[in-house]
Amino acid sequence: MTATETTDPLALERQVCFALVVAARTVLSVYRPVLEPLGLTHPQYLVMLALWGREPLSVKELSEALQLDPPTLSPLLKRLEANGLLERKRLPEDQRSLAVTLTDAGWALREQALQVPPQIVARLGVDLPELERLRDGLTRVIDAAVRAGEG
Numbered sequence: 001m002t003a004t005e006t007t008d009p010l011a012l013e014r015q016v017c018f019a020l021v022v023a024a025r026t027v028l029s030v031y032r033p034v035l036e037p038l039g040l041t042h043p044q045y046l047v048m049l050a051l052w053g054r055e056p057l058s059v060k061e062l063s064e065a066l067q068l069d070p071p072t073l074s075p076l077l078k079r080l081e082a083n084g085l086l087e088r089k090r091l092p093e094d095q096r097s098l099a100v101t102l103t104d105a106g107w108a109l110r111e112q113a114l115q116v117p118p119q120i121v122a123r124l125g126v127d128l129p130e131l132e133r134l135r136d137g138l139t140r141v142i143d144a145a146v147r148a149g150e151g
Contacts, residue, residue, distance in 0.1 A: 016141075027124070034119045038112055039083065043068075045116070047076050048102075051086065052110050056099040058091070085109060 012018055031042050040048065050065045051057060059077070063070050077100060080086045085106035091097045121128055 020141075030120060030123050031116075034116055034123070038109060038116075040109075043076050044080055045113070047073075047080060048085065048106065048109065048113065051100065051102050051106065052113070056101040059088070059098045059100060062100055080106075 006014065008014070028042050031045070035042060035045050038045070046066055047062065050062055057065070059070060059073065062077075063073050066073065068076075077086065077088060081088060084103055086100055086102050088098045088100050091099050121131065124131070126134075
């Protein structure tokens, strides 16, 4: 019996967790050289995507949107701020909250970033509808895992 034909429920190749980890690691390796000319890491790119979609965002809102803990998000924001791409300012109505906004340079970077998705699709060699179906399936798995963790 070959590894792909195994019925062993503990076979590595049958584990969803293994497939997800390997997929994440290998897909992120495809993003790395595409994001490098923009001066962004993949986590920084995700922050910028969130802000290009809607800003200003509080750190809390950004944390929730990216599903990152504030201690993980904070160094990303500090680096992006040091690179002149965003600003963090106290909200006048709530001095405890920080509003994150893009600078002109942050908005200008969006134009270059428009080339990222088509480059990734081309490098992966998987057509866009298939990638969209995969994303939708992964979103369902994420939602199911969140619900399972709540119970």
